[in-house]
Structures are given as structure tokens and as C-alpha cells.
Amino acid sequence: xxxxxxxxxxxxxxxxxxxxxxxxxxxxxxxxxxxxxxxxxxxxxxxxxxxxxxxxxxxxxxxxxxxxxxxxxxxxxxxxxxxxxxxxxxxxxxxxxxxxxxxxxxxxxxxxxxxxxxxxxxxxxxxxxxxxxxxxxxxxxxxxxxxxxxxxxxxxxxxxxxxxxxxxxxxxxxxxxxxxxxxxxxxxxxxxxxxxxxxxxxxxxxxxxxxxxxxxxxxxxxxxxxxxxxxxxxxxxxxxxxxxxxxxxxxxxxxxxxxxxxxxxxxxxxxxxxxxxxxxx
Amino acid sequence: xxxxxxxxxxxxxxxxxxxxxxxxxxxxxxxxxxxxxxxxxxxxxxxxxxxxxxxxxxxxxxxxxxxxxxxxxxxxxxxxxxxxxxxxxxxxxxxxxxxxxxxxxxxxxxxxxxxxxxxxxxxxxxxxxxxxxxxxxxxxxxxxxxxxxxxxxxxxxxxxxxxxxxxxxxxxxxxxxxxxxxxxxxxxxxxxxxxxxxxxxxxxxxxxxxxxxxxxxxxxxxxxxxxxxxxxxxxxxxxxxxxxxxxxxxxxxxxxxxxxxxxxxxxxxxxxxxxxxxxxxxxxxxxxxxxxxxxxxxxxxxxxxxxxxxxxxxxxxxxxxxxxxxxxxxxxxxxxxxxxxxxxxxxxxxxxxxxxxxxxxxxxxxxxxxxxxxxxxxxxxxxxxxxxxxxxxxxxxxxxxxxxxxxxxxxxxxxxxxxxxxxxxxxxxxxxxxxxxxx
Numbered sequence: 001x002x003x004x005x006x007x008x009x010x011x012x013x014x015x016x017x018x019x020x021x022x023x024x025x026x027x028x029x030x031x032x033x034x035x036x037x038x039x040x041x042x043x044x045x046x047x048x049x050x051x052x053x054x055x056x057x058x059x060x061x062x063x064x065x066x067x068x069x070x071x072x073x074x075x076x077x078x079x080x081x082x083x084x085x086x087x088x089x090x091x092x093x094x095x096x097x098x099x100x101x102x103x104x105x106x107x108x109x110x111x112x113x114x115x116x117x118x119x120x121x122x123x124x125x126x127x128x129x130x131x132x133x134x135x136x137x138x139x140x141x142x143x144x145x146x147x148x149x150x151x152x153x154x155x156x157x158x159x160x161x162x163x164x165x166x167x168x169x170x171x172x173x174x175x176x177x178x179x180x181x182x183x184x185x186x187x188x189x190x191x192x193x194x195x196x197x198x199x200x201x202x203x204x205x206x207x208x209x210x211x212x213x214x215x216x217x218x219x220x221x222x223x224x225x226x227x228x229x230x231x232x233x234x235x236x237x238x239x240x241x242x243x244x245x246x247x248x249x250x251x252x253x254x255x256x257x258x259x260x261x262x263x264x265x266x267x268x269x270x271x272x273x274x275x276x277x278x279x280x281x
Numbered sequence: 282x283x284x285x286x287x288x289x290x291x292x293x294x295x296x297x298x299x300x301x302x303x304x305x306x307x308x309x310x311x312x313x314x315x316x317x318x319x320x321x322x323x324x325x326x327x328x329x330x331x332x333x334x335x336x337x338x339x340x341x342x343x344x345x346x347x348x349x350x351x352x353x354x355x356x357x358x359x360x361x362x363x364x365x366x367x368x369x370x371x372x373x374x375x376x377x378x379x380x381x382x383x384x385x386x387x388x389x390x391x392x393x394x395x396x397x398x399x400x401x402x403x404x405x406x407x408x409x410x411x412x413x414x415x416x417x418x419x420x421x422x423x424x425x426x427x428x429x430x431x432x433x434x435x436x437x438x439x440x441x442x443x444x445x446x447x448x449x450x451x452x453x454x455x456x457x458x459x460x461x462x463x464x465x466x467x468x469x470x471x472x473x474x475x476x477x478x479x480x481x482x483x484x485x486x487x488x489x490x491x492x493x494x495x496x497x498x499x500x501x502x503x504x505x506x507x508x509x510x511x512x513x514x515x516x517x518x519x520x521x522x523x524x525x526x527x528x529x530x531x532x533x534x535x536x537x538x539x540x541x542x543x544x545x546x547x548x549x550x551x552x553x554x555x556x557x558x559x560x561x562x563x564x565x566x567x568x569x570x571x572x573x574x575x576x577x578x579x580x581x582x583x584x585x586x587x588x589x590x591x592x593x594x595x596x597x598x599x600x601x602x603x604x605x606x607x608x609x610x611x612x613x614x615x616x617x618x619x620x621x622x623x624x625x626x627x628x629x630x631x632x633x634x635x636x637x638x639x640x641x642x643x644x645x646x647x648x649x650x651x652x653x654x655x656x657x658x659x660x661x662x663x664x665x666x667x668x669x670x671x672x673x674x675x676x677x678x679x680x681x682x683x684x685x686x687x688x689x690x691x692x693x694x695x696x697x698x699x700x701x702x703x704x705x706x707x708x709x710x711x712x713x714x715x716x717x718x719x720x
Contacts, residue, residue, distance in 0.1 A: 006396075006397065007394060007395070008394070008395045008396075008399070009392060009393075009394055009395075010382065010384060010387075010392060010393040011387075011388060011393070012387055012388060012390065027427070029424050029428075029429050029430040030424040030425060032430075033420055033421045033424045034421070036417070037410055037413060037421055040410075040417070041413070044412050111407075112407055112408050114385065115385070115404040115407045116383075116385070116401065116403070116404075116407050116408070116426060117383050117384040117401065118425065275386070275387045276386055278386050279296060279386055
């Protein structure tokens with residue numbers, strides 16, 4: 001028995017700015033257990049297990065190298081094309097995977113939401129963390145290629161700037177969470193939007209400097225690409241690991257501000273929808 | 282402590298029916314279009330809840346689909362350590378009340394103030410994952426229900442022991458039998474450490490032995506002084522666990538009082554038809570001498586298939602005598618749910634408690650009704666089937682209908698003031714007891 005029991009008031013919350021940060025902190029153990037569940041479920045079910053998450057980006061990279069670098073002759077900032085694509089894909093996959101998972105999380109967890117209360121943000125947060133394992137696997141894959149190319153004589157070197165990558169990772173996490181929550185709230189209301197999730201991701205990928213470097217984009221179109229907050233993230237990742245590409249600090253700040261905006265509004269909208277979501281099932 | 286632990290104040294919840302929530306973006310755009318251009322809205326009403334319709338204001342009527350109040354201004358308060366039963370038929374709002382108090386959905390109006398940690402058990406095994414082992418699922422399920430890792434760790438051995446799946450605790454749950462899964466899930470739930478426990482029908486899991494264990498565990502919880510809200514269709518369990526109950530009907534709180542009174546009220550309002558059987562003249566069982574036309578069970582003069590334990594139960598046989606001068610008698614045999622004969626009774630002079638003038642007489646042609654009264658506090662809280670017989674000259678059977686009707690005796694708690702557990706036996710009569718001292 002607690003000495004001072006917590007009082008909970010159950011009523012219609014009128015405010016848009018209600019944010020239950022304390023509730024999320026109280027359920028922090030659940031976040032970790034959900035991450036563990038995802039990890040076990042993901043790696044136990046498939047035949048290849050964790051290998052799949054290594055094979056997929058490698059195959060994708062080889063495909064890109066063949067089509068875009070060899071056939072279409074799109075330059076890759078003077079970097080071996082495999083490394084160029086692998087580096088972009090690693091951070092992009094994390095973003096796109098997190099986005100899709102969060103976007104579908106209301107529907108995927110409906111049966112739990114109908115029976116138990118916990119702060120609903122727990123699930124999206126745990127998804128961004130679960131996908132981090134995949135990112136780490138792909139980071140290891142990238143380094144394997146990195147050292148191979150270095151050994152083979154490419155002008156690459158291990159750089160202190162790589163240590164800034166965790167900050168870029170947090171930025172990506174925040175962005176994926178923000179747009180994921182937006183999409184999730186919208187799909188909860190408009191069920192048919194869920195078909196769009198994959199399509200949005202495909203379009204978004206081509207609007208991000210993944211198969212092409214930002215430096216190759218004609219100056220008159222550059223601003224369109226830079227409106228996309230993922231562009232600065234992908235370019236910066238390539239800059240940190242491969243000393244190629246990159247954006248100006250101003251351009252990066254733009255992406256950061258947009259991310260903060262999307263995350264804040266995403267959280268508020270999500271919390272708004274969450275309160276009566278189960279009634280519409 | 283005088284401040285109530287739960288204070289519910291005019292709590293209301295409205296569900297919109299029909300084109301609610303705009304299932305697709307197209308519908309939504311269409312309805313905006315109609316709003317802008319003042320066209321009539323599309324409404325596809327669906328009344329599948331059997332609930333009460335709420336008439337909205339004239340303006341709302343034209344633009345909003347109809348809605349239903351699943352909860353309508355429900356107010357009550359609960360002191361620490363009280364156990365409240367929630368009674369009502371399907372769709373009365375019981376589950377909605379529990380969902381709102383569990384914070385699964387928000388109320389439309391009104392409020393509830395809850396003091397302390399709430400654990401809700403609206404389902405057992407929520408979030409169980411088949412790939413995880415029993416051990417992993419205990420931690421995950423416990424966390425979903427609001428327990429901290431450290432708390433689960435502390436109770437882990439107790440949970441495993443209660444679930445009786447010790448040997449398989451490191452096996453993925455997908456290899457468990459359904460019974461094992463349910464036992465494990467209940468074990469986690471039963472060991473929740475909360476100030477307030479909200480339970481919905483989940484005790485009806487597993488085999489009867491395990492069910493008893495669950496009910497006992499619940500009773501222990503109640504004794505520990507925790508506040509419990511409890512929904513169950515098993516009125517006996519309810520009267521067993523809760524001293525106080527509320528009765529809901531179509532979202533309204535009808536009654537708030539001692540469980541026995543609420544159950545009586547609930548049963549008397551239930552129009553039940555299961556306790557009656559009639560036959561047409563053409564297919565009535567019998568011979569040319571007499572035939573059986575109806576059998577029914579009555580409690581307080583009303584046909585029912587649920588009788589209260591502390592009220593006399595009447596079994597009525599309607600029959601036609603087709604031949605003047607036939608010497609007829611009626612016989613009732615009662616079976617319990619296992620098929621044991623509880624007793625046989627017949628309207629013969631030496632075995633009847635009353636001296637009915639028609640006993641042993643020759644009947645004239647006509648329709649008759651025979652009534653046998655089983656005294657109050659005689660049967661157990663159990664299920665009984667009636668075997669009705671029509672007999673001529675004491676030994677010749679004219680009509681025999683096994684399982685003519687059946688009924689359940691409801692334990693109102695009147696005979697459970699001191700002892701709340703099971704009373705083994707086909708019947709539970711009240712006998713006189715005397716104690717003498719010798720020394």
C-alpha cells in the first residue's frame with residue numbers, strides 16, 4: 001500500500017495540450033519489455049533470423065549499384081557506389097521501417113488497446129527502439145564493407161566525425177516518431193489511408209538523396225529536396241562516415257526545426273485521437 | 282479514511298451509431314461537401330445494440346447520426362475495501378462503465394475520481410505473444426497490466442506456482458495447451474498489486490477445479506481489504522464476493538444496495554421463458570384417458586427458469602382428463618445436473634404434506650392444474666431438470682416427459698451469512714440443530 005495514493009481524474013479532456021509524460025515514465029519497464037518482445041519475435045520467426053536484416057540492404061545496394069551507378073551512370077560523390085548506397089540505405093531503412101510500424105500501430109494493437117490502459121505513446125516509442133537493433137546490424141554491415149574498400153585501396157579513413165552519428169540517429173528517431181504519429185492518427189480516423197503508407201515511403205525515398213548525391217541536384221531544384229527533412233539527415237550521415245556530401249549548418253537547422261514541429265504536433269494529434277480511438281473499432 | 286476511493290459523478294458515455302468516425306476519407310470529404318453545400322447528410326442507422334435511442338436537439342438531429350447513451354449520468358461512490366458487484370443484462374452498460382473507469386476510453390460527460398493504483402482485468406492474457414516463453418510472457422503481461430519489473434520479479438515464484446505450469450516455464454507459449462495459457466494468464470493477473478481491482482467475467486476460465494481456485498483467490502483479495510469492482514453473470518459468485526451491488530439497465534443506474542436485494546430485483550424484472558413447456562392437444566403426451574398439456578416452474582407466482590433459494594418454488598402440471606371417472610395422480614421427479622435423482626414426489630395421501638381433497642378422487646372430464654410446492658431453503662444453488670409424469674390408478678403411467686423443463690436455483694446469499702464456500706450435495710435443506718452440554 002502506498003502512503004499517499006495517486007488521484008486520477010477521469011473526464012473528457014478538453015485541452016489539446018495534455019501530455020502525460022509522468023505516465024510514460026511510470027511505464028518505462030513496459031517499453032523495454034516490448035522492445036525485447038519485438039526482438040525475440042522478429043529473430044525467432046524467420047528462417048534466416050537476423051541475417052535477413054543484413055542481406056536485404058546488401059541486395060538493395062547491389063541492385064542500386066548496377067542500375068543507377070553502372071547503367072544510368074549517376075555519380076556517387078567519388079565514393080565506391082556500394083558504400084555510398086549502403087550508407088544512405090542504413091539510415092533511410094531505419095526511418096522508413098519506424099515510420100511504417102508506427103503508422104500501423106493503432107490498428108495492429110487494437111486488441112490490446114481495447115482491454116488495457118497504458119499511455120498509448122509507449123507503443124510508438126518502443127517501435128523506434130526496436131528498429132534500432134536493425135540499424136546496429138546494418139551499421140556493422142556497413143563497416144564490414146568500409147574496411148574491405150579501405151583494404152582494397154579506396155581513400156577512406158576512420159574519422160572522429162563518425163562519433164556524431166548517435167546525434168543524427170536521435171534526430172532520425174524524432175522525425176520518424178513525429179511523422180509516424182501523424183500518419184497513425186490519420187489512419188485511425190481514415191482507415192483507407194493505410195494503403196498509402198507504402199506509397200508515401202517510396203515517393204519520399206526518391207525525394208531524398210539516396211540514389212543520387214545532393215551535389216548532383218540542379219541548383220534550381222535543390223530547395224525542393226532540402227524542404228524534405230530527411231535530405232539533411234542522409235547527407236549528413238554520408239558526410240560523417242564517408243566525408244562526402246553534406247549540408248550547410250543552416251540547412252541542417254531547417255531540418256531540425258521542421259522535425260521538432262512535426263514531433264510536437266504529431267504527439268498532440270496522436271494524444272487527441274488516442275482518447276476515444278477504441279470507440280470507433 | 283472517509284473520502285471515497287472511487288467517486289463517480291454523473292458519468293455518461295455516448296456512442297454514435299451509423300456513419301460514425303468516417304471509416305473512409307471519401308466519406309469524410311463527401312460529408313464536408315454536403316455540409317458546405319447544405320445538402321442532406323447520408324445516414325446509415327444501425328440498431329444492433331438494442332439500446333435506447335436518444336433524441337437530439339432539432340439541429341443536431343439533422344446533421345448528426347443517431348447516438349446511444351451507453352452510460353447515462355451514473356453516480357456512485359465506493360469506500361476503501363468495499364467490493365461492488367455490477368449487475369445488468371447484456372448491453373446494460375456494465376462493460377462500458379468498466380472501460381471508462383479503466384481509462385480505456387473517455388467519458389462523454391461527467392467525471393470519476395479514482396484514488397490509488399487501478400488494475401483492470403477485462404481479459405486474461407492481453408498481449409501474450411506465442412513466440413515468447415512462459416517466463417517472458419509473465420514479465421510482458423505484468424508490465425502491460427501496470428506492474429514494474431521489480432514487482433513481477435518479487436512475485437514471480439508465486440505466479441508460476443499458482444499457474445501450475447512450472448515444468449514449462451521456459452517453453453514458448455505457442456506450445457502450451459489453451460488451458461495452460463489461460464492458467465498462466467490468470468496467475469499474472471491475480472497477483473497484481475493494486476489498490477483497486479476491476480474485474481470483468483474473467484473468472485470463468487479453465488476447468489471447474491481451477492475456477493474454484495480463482496474464486497478463492499478473488500475472495501482472498503477482497504479480505505486483504507482491496508477495493509474491487511466486479512462484473513459477472515454468475516450471480517452466485519457475485520453474491521458470494523460482493524456485499525453491495527449496483528443494477529444497470531440501458532445505461533441508467535437503477536438500484537444501488539445490498540447484493541441480495543439487487544439480485545432479487547434483477548431476477549424479478551427478467552422475463553424468462555425457459556421455465557415453461559406446453560403442448561397442443563394434438564401432440565400432447567398421454568393416452569385416451571388423460572394427457573399432459575403443460576409443465577412450468579414458478580417463483581413468486583411468475584414463470585421463470587431462475588428461482589431464488591430462499592423462495593418456495595412451484596412446479597405446475599396442466600393436464601386434460603378425457604374420460605369420466607379416471608383416478609389420476611401426478612408425479613414430479615427432479616434430477617440434478619449430473620443426472621442424479623434428487624427426489625420423487627407424488628400427490629398420494631400418505632406422501633403429501635397437504636391434504637388436498639382431490640387426492641384419490643375420480644376425475645370428471647376437463648382441464649386441471651396440479652401444483653407441487655418445493656419449500657424455500659431446500660434445494661441447493663444448482664441446475665435442476667423436471668421429469669413430469671401423469672399416472673392412473675397409482676401405478677399405470679399415462680404420460681412421462683423427461684427434461685420437461687429445467688431451472689436454476691440462485692443463491693441470494695440468504696444462506697451464506699457465515700459460510701461462503703461450496704455446499705456439496707444435491708439438496709441443501711434447513712434442518713434443526715440442537716446442542717446439549719454433558720458434564
